[in-house]
Structures are given as structure tokens and as C-alpha cells.
Amino acid sequence: MEKGWNGLPYNTIADHYSNRFGEKVYKIPVSVVDDCPNRRGLKGMQTCVFCDVWGSAARSESLTMELKNQIETFHTHIAKKYKARSFLVYFQAYTNTFTKLTGLRHNFETALSYDFVKGFVVGTRPDCLSKGVLDLWQEYHQRSFVAVELGVQSFFDDQLEFMRRGHTAQASIDAIHKIADSTQADLGIHLIFGSPGETDEHIIRTAEIVNKLPITNVKLHNLHVLKNTPLEEMHARGEFTPIDRETYSHRVKLFLQHAAPHLAMHRLAAFASRWEELVAPKWTSDKMGTHQYIIDYLRAEKAYQSQFFQTDDVKTQTKILDIRNKSLATVMEH
Template sequence: MEKGWLGLPYHTISEHYNQLFGEKVYKIPVTVVDNCPNRMGLKGMQTCVFCDVWGSAANKETLSMELRSQIEKYHELIARKYKAKAFLIYFQAYTNTFTKVSALRNNFDIALSYPWVKGFTVGTRPDCLSKSVFDLWNEYHEKSFVAVEMGVQSFFNDQLEFMRRGHTAEASIEAIHKIADNTKVDLGIHLIFGNPGETDEHIVKTAEIVNGLPITNVKLHNLHVLKETPLEGMYHAGEFSPIDRETYARRVELFLQHLSPRFALHRLAAYSSRWDELVAPEWTKDKMGTHQYIIDQLRAKSSYQSQLFAAESATDLEKQNILTKKSRPII
């Protein structure tokens, strides 16, 4: 909590986890798969323009480490740095459901074998889901916390085509409802802002679409250029210009203002942990600086999540009232 304020002007994922577990929970990102449908070229697909050779792995060294070694190494680091006691294992890189169910089961069992692990989070995409995967998630939901984060990235097909995602906005929405209808997992989505031709209207419409989805959380990213990605070639050819920090902060503000108060936010912007591989924009290196810049912009305008959302239910009105108070300084 920032000094002089009641809290951040949006519903944080930490608050969401506190409500679920009664304590602060930290994620340990791990890598257990090394491919996805795009990178394999299935059905004529191409690698996403923003994806580097590490497939969004938090630490590239994890690609050569056994799962137990990853968990134990990063548990020790995070526990020592933050005095953390409770953890979720985050199966993050590439597409984690793009493998055999038996392999998924083995990975889940390893993750849950540690007494300080409260559950796990699985990263996936709309076209890598099946009934057997749903059944497996439900099975593990009976004995632990299970969360799913789906890489939607955009609800506009021209933007998805530019990113070479290989799926449509309609497929994403259908997949979200299938997961909600067939499982009990805690479901969230990833979105990317800063695509070519993006407008404020796109951002408002995105918030309106999210408001109608059966999910609990959202993670925001800004489209940025990494080395050895298709986007790097586009950037050097003058075919793509990254969004500047000021514009991005305003887009995040607009999204939050129209977003229902019931959704938790993981983060407000992307962060490039591999500084030597970032091409542009430079501000993507500065994790805390960018976060604080966005918060400062929200504070300066007294903006907050759900500010322009028409809350109707008693629950939404209560949460909106809390966010309204959090947007004001303590006098």
C-alpha cells in the first residue's frame, strides 16, 4: 500500500489470492514444454510475431532444468527475498496443454508434492483444449487450487492476424465459455495493447467484452519488440512502431475505467527481464518505474477501475465503492 493512500486504484491479484487463501501467495514460474502449435507450423500457422525463442519463459535457463530443480531453486530465492510462505506453481512458457495428459498429470503431481504449494496455474491458448484436459483440471481441483490463464491477446481479428495468433476472437470467447461450463478452475485471460491501428474505441470495447465473460482475472501486456522475433524484422523495416509509455498508460486507464470491479489485475504492463534481448521500447525494461508511472497517471486524474462501469448488483456496487475510496488520498 502506498503511503498516503488507501491502496491501489484497481483490484489486485494479491487481493484476489488473499480472499482465496487468507494469506499472500507467490508464483513460481516453471517451464515444462518447449513448443506450441504456432512454432510447429500446424495448419499453416506461423510463430506469433512477439514470441522469442524462449516462448515467454521467465528464465531461459529453466528450459534445461528438471521440474523439481526449477521449483526448488526459485522457491528458495523467492522465499528468502520476500519471506514468502505460500506458493503457486505457474506453468508459464509456450502452451502447457499442448502435450499428453499423462505428462500433465506427472507435472501436477510433482508441483503438489511440496507442502508450501497451494496449487498451480496453467498457461494455455484457445485451440489447445480438450475434454480430457478439462477432466484432469477438475480432478486436481478437488484436492488443490487450479487456475488457468488463457492467452487471448485481443478480441479483434485484424489484430490477431497481425500477431499471427492462429485463432480468432470468436474462438477465444467460445473457449472461455467451454472452460467455465466444464470446469471449476479459476480462469483468467491475457491481453496485449499497442497493436497497429489500435484506438481508444478498441480499448473500451475490450473492457465491455471482458465484463461479459465468466473469468476472475486479467493480465495486461504492451506489445514490445524482442530480438529474434518476427516483430524485430517489422520494427527495423519501419512496419511497426511500439506504443509510447504515455499513450499506453492512458489506454490502461481507459480499460480500467470501463472494467467491472469484480476482476483482479495481475499486472498493468509487460516487463522484459532479459534486457539484452529487448529491442524496443526502452521503457519496457523498467518494471517498477512503468508500474509507478501508470499509478501516478491514475492518481493525477483520480481514475480507478470501474469508474465508468454501470454497476447494478449489490456485490459490484460494494466493490466499486471500495475502489472509489482507494482512488482518494488520506487527508
């Protein structure tokens, strides 16, 4: 079994968390809100083209369960399956800061009331970051691990407009700096590849932008079509066709090659857990198969993270060269 930065051609989020906690930790995905600014139609916004009624919830049944019940139920399942001991509660679905501060505080207190919980992760978006939210994150940072995953999706306004995100690329950059300046939360972003008109240059430029941001991790997704979404209607009219797995793997390769070595990667592609709701592409339902396909593709291309990353800092460059040498030795073995 391959493990770690030297066994895989990229820096994994598992290693990032292991370095932080001294052991492997697992996420317990929970759902505590069922709305967002887009779905509410604020300021004329529309629902994102890719978002279904579950709002990215990992488990649809969680939307009807109390938070304590979710934590206890999913903890039991994950602990038994992986013999896991330490966990982070992941507030995943919809926009988790699109609610009252009293509700957020209650949710955080509930999560931290369990001995096996080492902290929490909050999924949100660039336009839902009040001073109260930032202050609350910093307050909880004093007693626990706090991480934020920001749904950026793209740094190109035409792609954001296609997705109907309701915010600009600059708004995302401003939000990232706002979080970094106001809190000590472990900050990551989500990106989506596969928008119409996307080119290799877009991917490389994305990596260059990301490298300059005060973040520690990135989660990659392929734009895919789910039932009962605006994207399904576009797909049916022939206005959108998702990219194939090889093309997507090529774009992941480009991003990784130009990404800084310190950036930890979550999953490398999206996964549709509710197979019956997936319209296209079908490979999005094959979680492990797609993951292995991308790894095999990277190895066949002799590609790895930070391969083409450049910096003027001598210490950083020395560290990068050491990582590259170890990574190259690894990929050459396969």
C-alpha cells in the same frame, strides 16, 4: 507502503489470492514444454510475431532444468527474498496443454508434492483445450487450487491476424465459456495493447467484452519488440513502432475505468527480463519504474478501476458505488 484495493486505483491479483488463501502467495514460474501449435506450423500457422525462442519463460535457464529442480531452486530464492511461505507453481512458458495428458498429470503431481505449494497455474491458449485437459483440471480442483491463464491477447480479428495468433476472437470467447462450463478453475486472460491501428474505442470495447465473461482476472501487456522475432523484422522495416509509455498508460487507464470491479489485475505492463534481447521500447525493461509511472498517471488523472462501469443489477451497483467512493477518496489524497 500502499497495499490493496483502497491503496491502489485498481483491484490487485495479490488481494485476489490473499482472499482465497488467507495469506499472500507467490508464483514459482516453471517451464516444462518447448513448443506450441504456431511454432509447430499446424494448419498453416506461423510463430506469433512477438514470441521469441524462450516462449515467455521468465527464466531462460529453466528450459534446461528438471521440474523438481526448478521448483526447489526458485522457491529457495523467492522465499528468501520475500520471506514467503505459500506458493503457486506457474506453468508459464509456451503452451502447457500442448502435450500428452500423462505428462500433464506427472507435472501436476510433482508440483503438489511440496507442502509449500497451494496449487498451480497453467498458461495455455484457446485452441489447445481437449476434453481430457478440462477433465484433468477439474479432477485436480477437487484436491487443490487450479488456475488457468488463457492467452487471448485481443478480441479483434485484425489485431489477432497481425500478431499471427492463429485463432479468432470468437474462438477465445468460446474457449473461455468452455473452460467455465467444464471446470471450476480460477480463470484469467492475457491481453496485449499496442497493435497497429488500435484506438481508444478498441480498449473500451475490450473492457465491455471482458466484463461479460466468466473470468476473475486479467494480465495486461504492451506489445514490445524482442530480438529474433518476426516483430523485430517488421520494426526494422518500419512496419511497426511500439507506442510510448504515456500512450500505453492512457490505454490502461481506459481499460481500468471501464472494467468491472471484481476483476483482479496482474501486472499492468509487460516486462522484458532479458534486457539484452529487448529492441524496443526501452521502458519495457524498467519493471518497477513503469509500474510506478502508470500508478502516478492514474492518480494524476483521478482515474481508477470501474470508474465508468455500469450494471443493471442493484446489488452490484450498490457495491460498485461503495468501491468508487473509497477509491475516489484514495486518489484524491494523492
